[in-house]
Amino acid sequence: MFERPQSSERAILVHVDFPGQSVPEDLLEFADLARSAGARVVATLTASRAAPDPRYYVGGGKAEEIRCEVEARGAGLVIFNHELSPSQERNLERLLQARVLDRTGLILDIFAQRARSFEGKLQVELAQLQHLSTRLVRGWTHLERQKGGIGLRGPGETQLETDRRLLAQRIKQIHKRLDKVRGQREQGRRARQRAEVPTVALVGYTNAGKSTLFNRLCHARVYAADQLFATLDPTLRRLDVPGFGPLVLADTVGFVRKLPHQLVAAFRATLEETLRADLLLHVVDAHDPERHTRIEQVDEVLAAIGAADVPQILVYNKIDLSGEPAQLLRDVDGRATRLWCSAASGVGLELLEQALGETFLADLVTGWLYLPAADGRLRARLYQTGQVVQEQTDEAGGWWLEMRISEHELATLLRHEGRQYRLLAERELPLRVAGEAQAP
Secondary structure, three states: OOOOOOOOOEEEEEEEEOOOOOOHHHHHHHHHHHHHOOOEEEEEEEEEOOOOEOOOEOOHHHHHHHHHHHHHHOOOEEEEOOOOOHHHHHHHHHHHOOEEEOHHHHHHHHHHHHOOOHHHHHHHHHHHHHHHOOOHHHHHOOOOOOOOOOOOOOHHHHHHHHHHHHHHHHHHHHHHHHHHHHHHHHHHHHHHHHOOOOEEEEEEEOOOOHHHHHHHHHOOOOOOOOOOOOOOOOEEEEEEEOOOEEEEEEEOOOEOOOOOHHHHHHOHHHHHHHHOOOEEEEEEEOOOOOHHHHHHHHHHHHHHOOOOOOOEEEEEEOHHHHOOOOEEEEOOOOOEEEEEOOOOOOOOHHHHHHHHHHHHOOOEEEEEEEEOHHHHHHHHHHHHOOOEEEEEEOOOOOEEEEEEEEHHHHHHHHHHHOOOOOOEOOOOOOHHHHHHHHOO
């Protein structure tokens, strides 16, 4: 019986085209995924079928061709760009005498390599165990199997039952730990909501440059590389937007075509950062010829996790490669909708900060605010926001401040100080009388 190898870097890729489902770039992305996992691609085989073969996924003739390639190339790993059933993987391994991996298993392996945080490792392990639970039989084919009849049951069945129980217990354990982490994340979100600090999430297709943009904006050191799924764990940082104030910027995992359902389910806690965000910066690789298709695929994933209604701005990154100029476009209502920039060179990032400021300053109000002499601390905090246009004093030692500030930020400051002042459009009354009228 074939003994499965532990690992191999020499890999053969197999891609099957079906009517109406063929995407030319799918094969290129598949090769990038394999290389991102550390595989050394020695051959790529393609086939066309009307429907998958129930035994080998590919036809018997193509399966034999793959076997010959495995022998000729000395490959120990065959990767399919499709989801295989457990029986198909088992049949192929017996025929090819090499380890067989499907698209889901490949992406799970990449995620396992990239996970760094406690939560990320738990989520990857959960997805791996759920994927493994349907394929457990393959690892014990060297043990004696049940032959039927009393006294003829071998140790293989006992081992399988034991492993199934251990898997179920471990999955239950991970769910409990993830629930605890989810509660901690929810506590952090409630704290940000109480402080009325908006959250902006970076989303987009993998390798669009989200982490590079995150590092440039927040002066962070998140790992960024020209490879698929370079960043897996979500990272949150404070970003001070000129004219508005602080907000929280979240760098999230990149999406990919045909993202496995196990990963969407396992990473739901992480993806909640996207779901609960006030604004999404949808980062697009402006140099990618398939960028419009990528946008549609990301929108499909956002809809799957319930984030389709979250406002978003399209950020076309990598204009240093595409040669496009930096620019900011708005809709008929004047809201920022699309902009072009380069996270690598920094060109156009001032437009991004401008777009963020305009978005969150949509409730911008101007007017005069009167503060009595006892409210020196509130006056100092208003000056810290940088949104005091001018100041005048009255005979009682109070201040008239001409403000240009967002309603939510002013309301937050006043509530923090326990005040109920309001802005006036004009100062028509004498300062002393107006001041007395506005004093609490």
